[in-house]
Amino acid sequence: MAKFVLFLGVLFAMTAVAAGAMEHAVRGMIIRDTTEGEAAPKASEELSDPAPNAEAAKRLAQYETGVRYHMYHGLAMIGLGVVMAISARGQVLGLIAALVMVVGVKLFSGTLYLISAFGMAELTMLVPIGGSLLLLGWLLFLGVVLLFDPLVDKEDLD
Template sequence: MAKFVLFLGVLFAMTAVVAGAMEHAVRGMIIRDTTDTQVAEKVSEELSDPAPNAAAAKRLVQYETGVRYHMYHGLAMIGLGAIMAISARGQLLGLLSALVMVVGVKLFSGTLYLISAFGMAELTMLVPIGGSLLILGWLMFLGVVLLFDPLVDKEDLD
């Protein structure tokens, strides 16, 4: 189970990097979608340039928030898998925690990606559901930490 959770964590961290790398293309989509066609052609799509309007700025922040939480939870699953690998207890709870985080990231970050890149604001109600699942995943992670029982006795290390 620990190896699977580690796999999920690395996969999520990797896909967060891919999502971050795609920000330039998404920025162009957002600018074209939120700006007059003639103005959009003149606006720079460089990542360091400010957004041309408030709607574009809001959608860019949403995308960046999705990427950030995507990465945070990929790293969290790597940590969870590492704890599971060295603990004699909490394996099932750890696996459930990781799976809840997977669904939470899909609903939270995935929905933010869709809202920001494609303007699908009707999906906004899914974001707090994803956030609630992420909180539940962290509570379950806490349970794994509380159940932690090292596979190696301290006396064996001396």
């Protein structure tokens, strides 16, 4: 189970990097979507350029929040997998924690990606559900830590 949780964590961290790398393309989509009727943005605009309006700035910030939480929870699942790998207890609870985090990231970050890139504001209600699942995942992770029982006793190392 620990290996599967590590796999999920690495997969989520990798896809967070990909989502971050796609920010330039998403930025262009957001700017085109929020500047209809205004002067078209230059194709050479850099990521560090300020957003042309408040709506674009808000949507870009939402995208960046999605990427950040996506990465945080990928790293959390890697940590959870390591704890599971060196503990004699908490395996099932650890797997449940990881799966709850997976669903939480999908709802939280995934919804933020859709809202920001495509302007799907009607999905906003899913973000707090995803955030609540992420909190539950951390609570379950805490349970795994409290159940921690090292596979190797200190006396065995002497």
